Amino acid sequence: RVLVAEPRRIAARAAARRMAWLLGERPGGKVGFTVRGERQAGRGTVVEVVTTGVLLQRLQRDQELAGVDVVVLDECHERHLDADTAAAFLLDVRATLRPDLRLIAASATTDAEGWARLLGDGGTDGGGVEDGRADGTGGGADGSGSERWDGRPGKPAPVVSAPGVSHPVEVVWAPPERPVRPPHGMRVDPALLDHVAAVVRRALREREGDVLCFLPGVGEIARVAGKLGGLDGAEVLQVHGRAPAAVQEAVLSGADGGRRRVVLATSVAESSLTVPGVRIVVDCGLAREPRMDHARGLSALTTVRASRAAARQRAGRAGREAPGVVYRCWPEAEDARLPRFPSPEIAGADLTAFALQTACWGDPDASGLALLDPPPAGAMTAARETLTAIGAVDTAGRATERGTRMARLGLHPRLARALIDGAKEVGARRAAEVVALLSEEPPREYGDDLAAAWRTARHGGDPYATRWRQEARRLEHALTPETSARRGTARGGDGPGRSENGPGRGGDDPEHSSGDPGRRGDGPGRGSDQRGGGGPSRGEDGPGHGGDPRGGGGPARRGDGPRGDNLPTRGSDLRGGNGPARRGDGPGRGGHDPARGGDGPRGG
Structure with missing residues (x-):
């Protein structure tokens, strides 16, 4: 039995459907998939595609992964926190419980040498790195000695190059005529978006085939789509983690009726997916990455320049079926100055959920885990303080019974605490509905x-x-251990950072995805303003409804919010502090970032 871990739900579904189609089957037979709230797999399933969050949940429940022979970590170049954590746990399992477990890290543009050193501890039979570059050239282990992750000598894992079918892709440098302001926080210069729309129109005039345009977030997609209104003979589609399943299927199924298509996408289309008919790629050169703002205690997305590895992945989309072209919206002279790979999420994101996972694993400070990059000490200290305040770990950093339960909910620990405590005050259903609303920010029109x-x-x-109703039902069932156990791992969620429709790394997600708004790329965009493109909560630091300067919901009108004026009048807020809440305080609007925690429903 083989488990294939994908970073996003849309990728997991697409990979399973593709493999099943190649076998002349439907998903659920020899090939199946499991993502948050959906499972199509049975006893006869040999290859099961899961999200990395689902894999983490399974590892916490069954460390031996009984019945699993091989685990493939796909798209490992993206360096999502869930993927790095899963790799570390799997290496621990292989070293202590399952020496027969084979691990494979797969990507077309990854740091093959780094992964070869990491996976090589088990010898040539225990792991490997698949370098899927189409040109067959990839860095990797050369057979020379290396150091194990713990500093002792070890043999690197073999690097297997698997050249795919690829066609030449011409590069056209198309920088803006006038300088544009660099991205700052969530802000993207509107002049750049105007230029991207103009390049799309230019590409339609100069080349044949469909266009795939990469943008950092949903807000930027909406703005460019507005500027492309009235295209003659072309259909404009938007694909991201929050797009309806019907739209995602339409994009992946190809053109209908002979019309050309312009597909505006976040990084969800950068890897794992092949959009049929694409011969042209327009790359704006931006991406979204999570960063921890220690001053506010929040994880927030920030817009950054895409790495060279990401640019190669994006360009490759144009050459999957025939020769193609990529229009890069930056000067050729800047290309060499771009970072080689995306920065690892562990280096700058909120580590509260990660710290809870490692505490439940039995290694609170993660010092014994094989990680490509160690977690920053300051971020781990802050995470430990948060977990101690909400009762998830004890003074020694070990997970409490409460913390173990929180880790299994597939939520950020602050929201998990809110769900558990809130259920006692207002009932499981109402608490689940509010937490589901907080875990994924609603559309602006709400x-x-x-x-x-x-x-x-x-x-x-x-x-x-x-999606909200599905998540609320999942959380309500998860509150009852017996019910959750009967329903299996499909109810376990994708892990705290992996909500497909939440702001996922690179644009997808709560796929990636968990309910952590610090994940890259695809949060609900708001054009180019501060709230746009998948940032944390709407309004950033701004006051929430009622004027609370913390964004946390000042006095609500009696009857507002779940239970109206029957909201609890005592208890503890989400930040771990105890104290009386004003009677009638409804859930404030400012607390959509799970890292914010305490600005959600007041009074427990």
Whole structure:
């Protein structure tokens, strides 16, 4: 049995469907998949595709991974925190419990040498790195000695080059005529988006085939789509982690009726997916990465220059089926100054969920784990303090019974604490609905009042409302261990950082995805303003409804919010501090970032 771990739900589904199609089957037979809230796999499944968050949940429940012979970590170049954590746990399992377990890290543009050293501890039979570059050239172990992750001599894992079918891709440098302001936080210069739209129109005039345009977030996608209105003979589609499943299927199924297509996408289309008919790629050169703001205690997305590895991945989309072209919206002279690889998420993101995972694993400070990059000491200290405050770990850093339960909910620890405590105050269903609303920020049209957004979601028929109801049901069932156990791992969630429709790294996610708004790329964009493109909560630091300067929901009108004026009048807020809450305080709107924690439902 083989487990294939993908960074995003859309990629997991697509990979399973493709492999099943090649076998002349439907998913659920020899090839299946499991993502948050959905499972198509059975006893006869030989290859199961899962998200990295689901894999983490399984490892915490069954460290031996009984019945699994091989684990493939796909797209390992993206360096998501869940993927790095899963790799470290798997290496620990192989070293102590399952020496027969084979591990494979696969990517077209990864740091093959680094992964070869990491996986090589088990010898040539225990792991390997698949370098899928189309040209067959990839760095990798040369057979010489290396150091194990713990500093002792070891033999690197073999690097297997698997050249794929690829066609030549012409590079056209198309920088803006006038200088544009560099990205800052979530802000993207509108002049750059105007230029990207102009390049798309130029590409349609100069070349044949469909266009795939990469943008950092949903807000930028919406803005460019607006500028492309009225294209003659071309259909504009938007693909990201939050796009409805029907739209995602339409993009992946190819053109219908002979019309050309312009597909505006986040980094969800950078790897794992092949969009049929694409011969042209327009790359804006930007990406989103999570960063920890220690001054506020929040994880926030920031817009950065895409790495050279990401640029290669994006360009390769144009040459999957025939010769193609990539228009890069930056000067050729700047290309060499771009970072070689994306920065590892562990280096700058909120590590609260990671610290809880390692505590449940039995290694609170992660010092015994094989990680490509060690977690920053300051971030781990801050994470430990947060976990201690919410009762997830004891003074020695060991996971408490409460912390173990929180880790299994597939939420950021602050929201997991809110769900557990809130269920005692307002009931499991109401607590699950509020936490589901906080774990993924609603669309802008839902408004800035959480109580109003809650009512809209309950009666809405839009894609967000559908996802919200599914997540609320999952959380409600997860509160009852017996129910959760009966329903299996599909209910376990994708892990705290991996919500496919949440701001995922590189643009996808809560795929990636968990409910951590610090994941890259695809949060609900707001054009180019501070709130745009998948940032943490709407309004950043701004006051929430009612004027609380912390964004946390000042006095709500009686009757507003779940339970109206029957909201609890005592208890503890999400930040771990105890104290009386004002009677009638409804859930404030400012607390959509799970890292924010305490600015969600007041009074418990």
